[in-house]
Amino acid sequence: MALTKEERQKLYAQAKQLRNDIVDVTSWAGGAHIGGGLSVIDILTILYFKYLRIDPKNPCWEDRDRLVLSKGHAAVAYVPVLARRGFFNVEEMKTFNKFKSPFGMHPDSKKVCGCDASTGSLGHGLPMAVGMALGARVLGKDIKVYCVLGDGECNEGSIWEALMAAAQFKLTNLITIIDRNRLMIDGPTEKVMGVEPLPDKLKAFGMEVVTVDGHDMDGLSEGIDKALAGKEKPVVVLANTVKGKGVNFMEDQVPWHYGSIDAALKEKAHGSIEKMYEAILKGVSS
Amino acid sequence: MTEGTGTTWTCYDAATMTAREIYGRVLAEMGKTNPSIVGLSADLAKSTSISFFEKAHPTRFFNVGIAEQNLMGIAAGMAKMGLIPFASTFAVFASMRAAEQVRTDICYQNLPVKIIATHGGISFGAAGTTHHCTEDIAIMRSFANMTVIIPADGTETANAVRACVDLPGPVYIRVGRGFEPPFYESADYGFQIGKAKTVQDGSDLAIITCGIGVLQSVEAARTLKEADGLSVRVINMHTIKPIDSDAIMKALTDTRRIITVEEHNTLSGLGSAVADVIAESGKGCAFRKLGLPDVYSEVGYPEDLYAHYKLDANGIIDTIREVMKIEFEEDEDWEDEV
Numbered sequence: 319m320a321l322t323k324e325e326r327q328k329l330y331a332q333a334k335q336l337r338n339d340i341v342d343v344t345s346w347a348g349g350a351h352i353g354g355g356l357s358v359i360d361i362l363t364i365l366y367f368k369y370l371r372i373d374p375k376n377p378c379w380e381d382r383d384r385l386v387l388s389k390g391h392a393a394v395a396y397v398p399v400l401a402r403r404g405f406f407n408v409e410e411m412k413t414f415n416k417f418k419s420p421f422g423m424h425p426d427s428k429k430v431c432g433c434d435a436s437t438g439s440l441g442h443g444l445p446m447a448v449g450m451a452l453g454a455r456v457l458g459k460d461i462k463v464y465c466v467l468g469d470g471e472c473n474e475g476s477i478w479e480a481l482m483a484a485a486q487f488k489l490t491n492l493i494t495i496i497d498r499n500r501l502m503i504d505g506p507t508e509k510v511m512g513v514e515p516l517p518d519k520l521k522a523f524g525m526e527v528v529t530v531d532g533h534d535m536d537g538l539s540e541g542i543d544k545a546l547a548g549k550e551k552p553v554v555v556l557a558n559t560v561k562g563k564g565v566n567f568m569e570d571q572v573p574w575h576y577g578s579i580d581a582a583l584k585e586k587a588h589g590s591i592e593k594m595y596e597a598i599l600k601g602v603s604s
Numbered sequence: 605m606t607e608g609t610g611t612t613w614t615c616y617d618a619a620t621m622t623a624r625e626i627y628g629r630v631l632a633e634m635g636k637t638n639p640s641i642v643g644l645s646a647d648l649a650k651s652t653s654i655s656f657f658e659k660a661h662p663t664r665f666f667n668v669g670i671a672e673q674n675l676m677g678i679a680a681g682m683a684k685m686g687l688i689p690f691a692s693t694f695a696v697f698a699s700m701r702a703a704e705q706v707r708t709d710i711c712y713q714n715l716p717v718k719i720i721a722t723h724g725g726i727s728f729g730a731a732g733t734t735h736h737c738t739e740d741i742a743i744m745r746s747f748a749n750m751t752v753i754i755p756a757d758g759t760e761t762a763n764a765v766r767a768c769v770d771l772p773g774p775v776y777i778r779v780g781r782g783f784e785p786p787f788y789e790s791a792d793y794g795f796q797i798g799k800a801k802t803v804q805d806g807s808d809l810a811i812i813t814c815g816i817g818v819l820q821s822v823e824a825a826r827t828l829k830e831a832d833g834l835s836v837r838v839i840n841m842h843t844i845k846p847i848d849s850d851a852i853m854k855a856l857t858d859t860r861r862i863i864t865v866e867e868h869n870t871l872s873g874l875g876s877a878v879a880d881v882i883a884e885s886g887k888g889c890a891f892r893k894l895g896l897p898d899v900y901s902e903v904g905y906p907e908d909l910y911a912h913y914k915l916d917a918n919g920i921i922d923t924i925r926e927v928m929k930i931e932f933e934e935d936e937d938w939e940d941e942v
């Protein structure tokens with residue numbers, strides 16, 4: 319179902335707050351995977367604030383939907399999402415990266431309330447998500463499993479092994495979303511180890527592919543709706559994104575895969591986010 | 605130690621350069637005189653500093669993308685063609701994601717692939733367990749044909765990287781993330797693969813260690829000399845396999861008190877390798893292993909983690925004071941025990 323005006327406003331406002339959180343956490347933590355955090359935040363926002371059937375008051379609710387952040391280095395985005403969704407106190411994020419904090423560069427499901435799987439080693443998340451989707455089927459439960467991948471991560475053979483299995487087992491309760499920001503650590507994906515033609519490859523592996531603008535809430539919503547309506551083949555939502563989105567000096571910049579920011583850069587980053595949302599929020603309220 | 609190019613690694617200021625940066629530069633330099641050397645990484649060329657080699661020898665470097673199993677398989681294939689591949693990724697991925705490729709493709713066929721793994725141990729602090737590696741000594745030393753080296757610092761990394769090319773078989777060298785302080789002031793201390801270095805002599809107790817443990821142990825030994833009047837020997841067991849049994853046996857007979865210090869699970873690392881030698885000798889001694897006590901590591905800055913797991917000088921001092929309390933029966937015939 320198309321987004322209502324209220325939903326749209328709420329989602330963009332939420333994403334704005336989360337982008338600011340990502341900047342804050344990066345500065346508290348002394349450094350973070352901020353580029354890939356900013357590219358994936360709209361995807362996580364719509365999942366956690368519209369789609370996921372979860373109950374932060376009952377985080378271990380057995381029938382909840384599951385989410386596996388396969389690109390686990392985006393914990394800098396994931397932790398604020400879980401905090402703002404009510405899994406723990408927002409103030410706790412200040413401990414990020416500090417000694418014995420539950421929050422490090424990669425999410426630990428044993429320590430982070432609301433996190434369904436420990437990730438950080440790329441290529442592990444999708445196989446675990448396939449297992450969860452299969453598990454839900456065995457248990458006869460209507461549970462959706464969402465898995466968020468990086469595009470560089472799609473270099474890993476295990477991703478393709480998992481896709482093959484998802485198609486073989488017709489896992490329509492598995493919704494895979496790829497954050498296609500076109501950059502990895504050593505450079506642009508197509509320069510380091512190309513994944514194109516990605517839609518064709520995914521289709522050849524038995525997936526249905528929906529391509530969307532990963533920063534457009536309506537586009538994301540349409541894509542996820544299509545995935546949820548899938549009856550035969552598992553759906554991959556290919557979300558075109560920009561690494562560093564919202565912080566102008568980080569956008570599409572390879573070195574901002576991981577970085578730290580001082581007070582001046584922090585202020586600049588917040589300013590850039592403010593500016594981007596001025597236009598967006600005006601647009602969605604008219 | 606001068607290369608044909610006229611440059612020496614010592615021109616790199618070891619005090620300001622990380623071990624992995626020194627590795628990258630040394631490898632780039634070695635590539636000039638040895639055309640058989642090729643470089644490989646898995647989207648961690650910059651992070652492991654093998655990018656220095658890439659820049660110097662672009663046609664002999666291959667980035668395989670985020671695909672560590674493929675990395676090791678390709679390295680094996682290139683070695684089969686007579687080349688000497690240096691493959692670099694983080695220690696956790698080299699030793700675990702690609703473990704079977706390392707074992708079956710590289711070690712089983714006894715190929716001269718040199719795996720230079722960075723961000724070893726808990727040196728990647730805040731990245732947490734997914735990026736820590738406290739199992740690699742156990743894994744790598746269980747592969748027949750493999751040589752396992754953990755240098756004390758950047759200077760020793762340079763020595764190890766230079767020396768490993770001449771070995772006909774596979775080598776695994778683990779270095780840290782790079783913010784570890786240097787230990788050696790000069791490269792000319794006689795580094796030799798398989799030969800431990802006694803960096804400080806002593807007769808009351810011996811510390812057998814590797815990697816960051818060397819500097820911390822020497823600091824601990826200094827404090828114990830001043831405060832407790834203890835004479836502590838510090839052995840840099842940079843090569844864990846093949847282990848220098850002679851150095852261990854000498855420490856055993858001279859001191860009868862040994863502790864091991866390593867950035868690894870204590871169940872199966874350097875301490876266990878040392879314990880094997882001691883047990884097989886039939887001679888007893890007071891013995892403790894410092895490391896991670898079979899747990900997954902916490903998140904935090906490395907220095908906090910080292911202190912937490914008693915891998916810093918203070919932790920070593922505490923442990924030694926405990927071990928010194930253990931009383932021995934004076935045994936005239938100890939030398940004759942089985």
Ligand SMILES: Cc1ncc(C[n+]2csc(CCOP(=O)(O)OP(=O)(O)O)c2C)c(N)n1
Nearest residue numbers: 354438439440468469470471501502503647
């Ligand atoms: C198995 C594995 N190999 C290497 C890494 C190191 N690493 C962390 S992030 C990253 C690049 C990821 O690229 P991509 O999936 O495109 O993520 P994004 O650009 O969205 O941050 C790499 C290689 C890792 N975490 N796991």
